[in-house]
Amino acid sequence: MSGLSATDGELVARARKGDVDAFRQLYERHVGGVYALLRSSLRDRDLVEDIVQTAFIRAWDRLARLRDGDAFKVWIRQTARRAMIDEIRKRRLREADSLDENEESGHAPADPAAAPPDALTRSEMAERVRGAVAELPAHQREVVTLHYLDGMEVKSVAQVLEVPLGTVLSRLARARNALKRKLGGFMDDWTEGGA
Amino acid sequence: MRCDEARRWLDGSADEDMAEDVAAHVERCADCAHHYAEGDRLAGLLRSVGPAPMERDLWDGIQGQLRRRRSPWAWLLAPAAGLAAGALLAMLLLPPVTPSDPGALPEPVESAAFPAQAGDDPSALEEDAQVLAWHASAAAGGGLVDPWSAAIAVSALPSGEEDPS
Known part of the structure; x- marks a missing residue:
């Protein structure tokens, strides 16, 4: 079976045996969602990137604990969110309540209907x-x-x-x-x- | 719960006390599940937009750390490998002098425990100097500190020159 069509479960099984390429495919599949989840809570882009890396490294270390490889999608997001909470506690940061319009978030200013x-x-x-x-x-x-x-x-x-x-x-x-x-x-x- | 109640909730009432009932209803009612999942244009709009893209690829940083691990089990093997490497290194680097080699030890070790005083026999002072030199060498040799030698060397120092630490 080609790597592109492999299920998450198959890739997890290969990654458990030390196959970094399989893990890279899992990363490519899910990093966008993980990043978006963390960015929905944190405004510091550098911090989000650090936590994304921490989450995937933690996932690699703990792959053996994942009973159902096809649950990787949920598991990696849960792992990332827990890593974020750990990091927030560690740094004593407070979770951002909102991405201020004045922040460098890259989001558009609030007036969605301003132009047709x-x-x-x-x-x-x-x-x-x-x-x-x-x-x-x-x-x-x-x-x-x-x-x-x-x-x-x-x-x-x-x-x-x-x-x-x-x-x-x-x-x-x-x-x-x-x-x-x-x-x-x-x-x-x-x-x-x-x- | 009836469908109209569930839809009213899904469309705006959102009273958390009813949430479990709505969830149970949506799970068994295909029409309401469809209404919930696909029934409004907002969902389509949001899904078509998707999440904001990442600005840079983080794989290189992740891969760098994975290389150090090599496999999910490497953390189990690393301590044993480290101990073995340390033992091998110690065998290669340790000086051949060991406490079981009495020929290498200077004889008047005991005298070094007593700092030289003004008026002592010059030959005794020279002997003390040799002993102190040997202990200093032993303490520094091979990167290993012999606490016994170090203690003797420190105790032999005149009180004004004692290491403040």
């Missing part, structure tokens, strides 16, 4: 949507990032965050309502435009 969608490039529109997400409270950003942006099932989101499913659904419902208010008609135009 047809006047914006796709990347500009994406930045506006991400900017609206960035304005949500931290616990809502996490669930939106995992569920909508990273495409995880709500059950898996609950596993990553180690909270009940109902809590995830509640946070998602509140976040969706807030985003609908923020994005308004912009949302309709986007989807009708075939984005």
Whole structure:
């Protein structure tokens, strides 16, 4: 079987035997989601990158503990989130409540409907949507990032965050309502435009 | 719970007290699950946007640390390998002088425990100097510190020159 079509479980099995290339494929598959999850909570990009590296190294060291290799997607995000919490405790940093509009976050300023969608490039529109997400409270950003942006099932989101499913659904419902208010008609135009 | 209650919750009421009931309903009701998962344009918008891309690849840094580990089990083997290497190194570097080699020890060791005083026999002073020199050499030789030699060397120093540490 080619490496590209291998399942996470197969790659985990190879990585457990010391196959770094298999682990690299796991990294390439999941690093974007891990990074997005951490960025939804932390504004310091360098710190996020450090924790991403710590998480993958920790995962390599602990692969033997992962009973179901196909659960790697949830496990690596959970590992990263725990590493983030450890790091925050260690550095006595407080989890950011919001990505301030004045921060160097790279997110667009908050005014998603300021310009009509047809006047914006796709990347500009994406930045506006991400900017609206960035304005949500931290616990809502996490669930939106995992569920909508990273495409995880709500059950898996609950596993990553180690909270009940109902809590995830509640946070998602509140976040969706807030985003609908923020994005308004912009949302309709986007989807009708075939984005 | 009825579907309309569940949808009202999903669409905005979001009372956390009802969350478990809604979750249970969504799990067994395919229509509401569909409404929840795919039923609004916001979900499509967010999914089409996706997460913000990373600005740099972190693999090189990760791989550098993995190389040091080599396999998930390396941490088990590393201490044993370290001990073996240390033992080999010690065998190669240690000077051939050992406490069981009496011929290499200067005879009047005991005298070194007593600092030379003004007015002592000059030959005794010279002997003390030789003993102190040997202990200093033994303490420094091979990078290993013999506490006994070091203690003797320190005790032999005049009180004004004692190491403040």
